[in-house]
Ligand code: 5AD
């Protein structure tokens with residue numbers, strides 16, 4: 630039994646039985662071989678390429694009240710802002726000049742941005758930047774809205790499922806939200822033709838290793854093109870103020886597991902990972918991530934999009950973040966490329 634090696638099995642089969650997965654997630658002893666296998670896999674498929682996504686956080690108004698989130702409706706101390714259509718387009722112009730070929734438009738669930746306004750914004754970006762991907766991250770919407778944005782020119786949609794365990798979902802969200810609707814959204818998005826990104830927070834309050842296994846199983850069922858995970862980070866203006874943030878080690882371990890389970894996935898080294906450790910994003914890349922998402926929002930609003938505390942990159946101009954990341958990516962042994970950065974192929978299990 631001494632030669633039990635879950636990494637080898639995961640590497641070959643892209644899957645592990647429950648018990649082995651649990652052991653792998655709960656022990657440090659395979660970490661170095663796990664990281665090495667994940668890096669080998671990412672280089673086999675994506676070489677040393679790292680794709681850039683320019684994140685435009687265009688509104689921090691939100692009608693939801695997720696217990697973990699700093700921009701929840703119930704946070705009366707949050708200073709709210711919205712960017713105008715012109716400001717959003719200016720971010721794209723600047724980003725294009727800096728080599729970004731994907732724009733990610735993210736906001737809270739803000740009813741001010743009606744479907745027709747969103748479609749207007751998307752079509753204008755589409756016509757001015759025909760060689761770019763437009764990614765939306767606007768939360769839960771009716772299928773018809775998703776379809777309208779898609780027809781206006783959006784290609785990708787990010788919506789983390791947050792947790793695939795129903796009881797855990799209930800602990801993280803108010804009554805008005807449901808895991809069923811979240812999943813409905815994800816399947817609608819896929820069905821419409823979006824490249825879909827999902828994911829979850831690592832170390833969110835009440836999360837157990839069994840929840841994480843359910844998250845992985847859900848992702849195996851959904852087969853997303855992109856998978857975003859990052860540590861949960863506490864925010865004092867939320868009901869979870871007294872909970873600890875998630876761990877760096879477990880997040881890195883999970884990035885490697887994801888790379889081996891979903892070899893073709895686009896996996897970001899997230900800002901949250903960079904927030905809990907000064908080299909978090911570099912470590913994420915070395916563990917198997919192949920995407921970075923620097924901020925393109927105007928500096929004056931950066932600090933206000935505060936999902937969690939001490940978020941990095943809130944004082945730097947887009948160009949500064951771009952060159953800072955280029956250096957960091959190179960120092961980690963990879964290369965930032967100017968490319969649209971689609972998944973190399975739709976990954977199948
Ligand atoms: N810590 C870390 N990540 C968070 N998110 C929301 N709040 C927090 C937090 N306190 C993540 C969620 C959401 C994404 C945009 O940010 O997973 O889907």
Ligand code: FES
Nearest residue numbers: 691693695698701
């Ligand atoms: Fe708005 Fe969570 S409270 S995204």
